[in-house]
Amino acid sequence: MTRTAPERTPFERLSAISARSGLDLEKVDPAILERMRLLAETTETVRDSERAADLAEEIFRYYETLTPPERFSSLERRTVVIGTLFSDIGKSGPADASVDGQRLVAEMFAVENIPDGAVSVGAFFGVYFRSNASDRVRRFRALGLDPEMSMREFWNLHSVWTLQILRGDGVPPQAVSAAATHHLLENVNPHSMFGTDSRLMKYVQNSASFGRPEKLVILLDKYEAARRRSHRTHDEAIAWLRQLVQAHPRFCNDQDFFSLIDGLDAVIEAGWRPLTSSPSH
Ligand SMILES: [Fe+2]
Numbered sequence: 513m514t515r516t517a518p519e520r521t522p523f524e525r526l527s528a529i530s531a532r533s534g535l536d537l538e539k540v541d542p543a544i545l546e547r548m549r550l551l552a553e554t555t556e557t558v559r560d561s562e563r564a565a566d567l568a569e570e571i572f573r574y575y576e577t578l579t580p581p582e583r584f585s586s587l588e589r590r591t592v593v594i595g596t597l598f599s600d601i602g603k604s605g606p607a608d609a610s611v612d613g614q615r616l617v618a619e620m621f622a623v624e625n626i627p628d629g630a631v632s633v634g635a636f637f638g639v640y641f642r643s644n645a646s647d648r649v650r651r652f653r654a655l656g657l658d659p660e661m662s663m664r665e666f667w668n669l670h671s672v673w674t675l676q677i678l679r680g681d682g683v684p685p686q687a688v689s690a691a692a693t694h695h696l697l698e699n700v701n702p703h704s705m706f707g708t709d710s711r712l713m714k715y716v717q718n719s720a721s722f723g724r725p726e727k728l729v730i731l732l733d734k735y736e737a738a739r740r741r742s743h744r745t746h747d748e749a750i751a752w753l754r755q756l757v758q759a760h761p762r763f764c765n766d767q768d769f770f771s772l773i774d775g776l777d778a779v780i781e782a783g784w785r786p787l788t789s790s791p792s793h
């Protein structure tokens with residue numbers, strides 16, 4: 513199946529994907545779009561999200577064709593695609609970060625496959641940015657953040673930053689929830705958005721449910737990370753996703769998750785999408 517012709521810049525590609533889901537990027541806060549530009553030039557984040565969104569569209573077509581009763585509604589599709597595109601925007605730092613602070617954080621996220629997430633941010637700068645580590649520590653502090661925190665704590669902050677950045681800025685609220693909860697499987701739950709039942713109580717009008725679209729956003733993000741960042745094969749990535757859900761105290765019996773993983777597996781196995789999605793990076 514051929515994709516649409518490649519658009520020139522990351523922004524144009526993003527516009528095209530958003531438009532197919534009914535989101536006009538012109539209506540999104542320009543500051544958010546600037547962050548997307550920064551991430552596109554600094555990190556792999558935007559390309560990862562684009563691939564995940566492409567894959568989402570193929571999953572919709574697959575369900576529509578093979579299991580029509582389970583097809584995704586247009587609201588669900590919009591939630592998945594837009595949630596996927598914006599889920600990692602928090603990798604550009606806190607909502608109130610200066611342009612310099614945004615760049616600092618984006619450059620930190622650009623360093624991938626760090627063997628030990630327990631290492632402190634200060635030590636990370638010392639190893640990966642040796643020539644100007646102390647200046648980066650200063651800039652990190654200027655964001656109100658503690659360089660003694662571990663890298664794992666730092667990485668986990670991006671979900672809450674995503675939530676802060678997207679709230680009320682032209683991105684549909686369902687997609688904001690989906691984006692902000694995209695690391696729920698790792699128990700990253702910004703501002704306890706996800707309560708004891710399956711509603712997202714905070715920040716969302718009429719408390720959107722945590723349902724199939726939000727789960728697909730999580731799975732697509734993790735699948736792309738497994739393939740590109742961790743160099744897993746397709747089969748390994750699918751097995752890893754199943755294990756993650758099986759091992760989760762809350763979601764271990766969640767049939768939505770398992771059938772979505774089956775769907776993802778089937779879409780790729782059936783050749784709806786080439787197996788080698790990874791760029792040489
Ligand atoms: Fe993420």
Ligand SMILES: [Fe+2]
Pocket residue numbers: 560599600733737
């Ligand atoms: Fe991600």
